[in-house]
Amino acid sequence: MTESKILSRDQAVALAEQWHAEGQQLVFTNGCFDILHLGHVDYLEKARQFGDKLILGLNTDASVSCIKGPLRPVVNEYARARLMASLAFVDAVVLFGESTPLDLIQALKPDVLVKGDDYAVSAIVGADFVLENGGRVQTIPLVAGYSTTALIGKIRHAYPEG
């Protein structure tokens, strides 16, 4: 069951240490992933190619609400975690409740930190830490026309009565 990919922070740290001991390159990325869309899938599949294993940090519901507003997320954290874990190129999913994944990144010590190129490298949380530890920071071009916000807008337009 892909649900087994959903790990606690301690489990993920232990797995990262095991993978590093095996000489495997660990890729990390993070996000809210509220209403999964093509842009998410495209960038995650590409992110995985930067190393051997991909750990995904997923914002908890409380964290998403803090970042994206009280009406978000529309998909709860368990459902979002299960959806992300179902992707073959995602090797582990870890929920984090902070406003940023910095503590998680410092605990996992990834070799490659990835975000979509809606973020400048200088604005990517954890970039300094990963670079100072000899790792790389990669951004991946967005798939034009896809965002959760845009999807919500389309749904609201199609069903104005809500």
Ligand SMILES: Nc1ncnc2c1ncn2[C@@H]1O[C@H](COP(=O)(O)OP(=O)(O)OP(=O)(O)O)[C@@H](O)[C@H]1O
């Ligand atoms: N169209 C896209 N193509 C590729 N990557 C994307 C795209 N949209 C978002 N991402 C990436 O997916 C990750 C999660 O982003 P997020 O969950 O905020 O998606 P979003 O669609 O931008 O959501 P929202 O509209 O709520 O901000 C981030 O690393 C972001 O760079």
Ligand SMILES: O=P(O)(O)O[C@@H]1O[C@H]([C@H](O)CO)[C@@H](O)[C@H](O)[C@@H]1O
């Ligand atoms: O889904 P989002 O909004 O792309 O994810 C956020 O990314 C932030 C990013 O890592 C900042 O560099 C992060 O701080 C925030 O917690 C969300 O994961």
